[in-house]
Every structure is written in structure tokens, then in C-alpha cells.
Amino acid sequence: MLVGYGVGTGNDLYLRLLARHIGKYIPGKPIMVPENMPGAGGRLDGYCSFTWAAIKSARPNWLTDKQINVILQLSMAKHPELPDVPLVADLARDEASRQIFTLAFGAQKMGRPVTTTPGVPPERLAALRRAFDATMRDRDFQDDAKRNGLEADGPITGAEVDEVLRDIYATPKAIVQRYEAIRNER
Numbered sequence: 001m002l003v004g005y006g007v008g009t010g011n012d013l014y015l016r017l018l019a020r021h022i023g024k025y026i027p028g029k030p031i032m033v034p035e036n037m038p039g040a041g042g043r044l045d046g047y048c049s050f051t052w053a054a055i056k057s058a059r060p061n062w063l064t065d066k067q068i069n070v071i072l073q074l075s076m077a078k079h080p081e082l083p084d085v086p087l088v089a090d091l092a093r094d095e096a097s098r099q100i101f102t103l104a105f106g107a108q109k110m111g112r113p114v115t116t117t118p119g120v121p122p123e124r125l126a127a128l129r130r131a132f133d134a135t136m137r138d139r140d141f142q143d144d145a146k147r148n149g150l151e152a153d154g155p156i157t158g159a160e161v162d163e164v165l166r167d168i169y170a171t172p173k174a175i176v177q178r179y180e181a182i183r184n185e186r
Contacts, residue, residue: 057149075108129158
């Protein structure tokens with residue numbers, strides 16, 4: 001049993017998208033039971049929308065005690081620590097479903113992007129991007145993140161964020177409308 005909660009939340013939307021557009025059995029037996037889900041009482045077979053970084057930092061015992069099986073990545077790029085776990089697009093039943101997944105999960109590649117205001121002069125934008133990229137590569141910064149159970153390796157560059165956004169904005173209107181119809185269900 002997979003349970004969505006909070007109608008209209010990402011968790012609820014992701015489950016509805018999966019139900020309509022995978023059309024395939026996902027091998028494995030999910031056994032994740034979120035501690036913070038009231039009433040689960042051991043009856044929940046799966047949970048959708050918990051990031052790998054969040055599991056590692058907030059619930060590391062789920063991994064060390066082998067309490068969960070990760071069966072699907074809701075992203076368009078594989079996490080390096082999960083090379084054998086399929087991506088959602090790998091299981092799309094057709095091209096339209098793959099495009100809907102790209103629209104829904106494409107932004108996952110950006111994580112939590114750092115932004116600035118529109119109209120920033122190109123030279124200032126380039127300097128901000130260089131400084132950010134240098135910080136992400138800084139050994140002390142990386143060590144501090146690891147000490148605090150945070151994932152900071154592998155953030156994408158500003159140019160890669162631009163590419164993700166271009167791909168999302170290039171989604172055909174009919175696909176956007178299908179996605180919106182699912183997202184707006186109540």
C-alpha cells in the first residue's frame with residue numbers, strides 16, 4: 001500500500017503521477033515506514049518523496065539497520081550512490097509519460113538553487129557563479145557539510161541550472177496541460 005498525504009503536496013502529486021504513467025511493476029519489496037506518519041502502524045509498504053540526502057542525515061539508522069529498500073529515483077539523473085536504482089523516466093510507459101516525468105522531476109536536478117534578481121549584469125552573474133562553484137569545491141566547506149550530515153558534493157553549475165530550466169520551459173503545451181490536470185485534482 002502506498003499512501004499519499006496532504007492533497008496537493010508533492011508527495012500526493014508524485015504518487016498520482018506514478019500511478020498513471022508507469023504502468024510497470026517495480027521489483028523489490030518496499031518496507032519503509034515513516035516514523036512521522038501518524039497511523040501508519042506498520043501497514044505502509046512505501047513512501048514517496050523523501051530525498052536520499054534527507055534519509056542519510058535525518059534517518060541514517062534506516063540505512064544502517066536495512067529498514068528500507070530504495071526502489072525508484074524520482075529524478076532525471078541518477079544519484080551516484082544509487083547506480084542500480086531505476087529512474088522514474090526509465091519506467092515511463094510512453095513518450096508522453098516520459099515528458100510528464102521530465103516536467104515533474106526535472107527540477108530535482110537543481111536541488112535547492114541559489115538565485116539572484118533578473119537583470120544582473122553578466123559580469124556580476126559570472127562572478128557570483130564562480131564564487132559559488134569555488135565554495136562547493138572548498139575542502140573545508142565539504143568537510144563541514146559531512147560533519148553535519150549534509151550532502152554538498154556534486155551541485156550543478158549555474159549554466160546547468162539554465163539548461164534544466166530551458167528543458168522544462170520547452171515542454172509541449174499539451175504535456176503541460178496533462179500534468180496540470182493531474183496536479184490540480186482534489
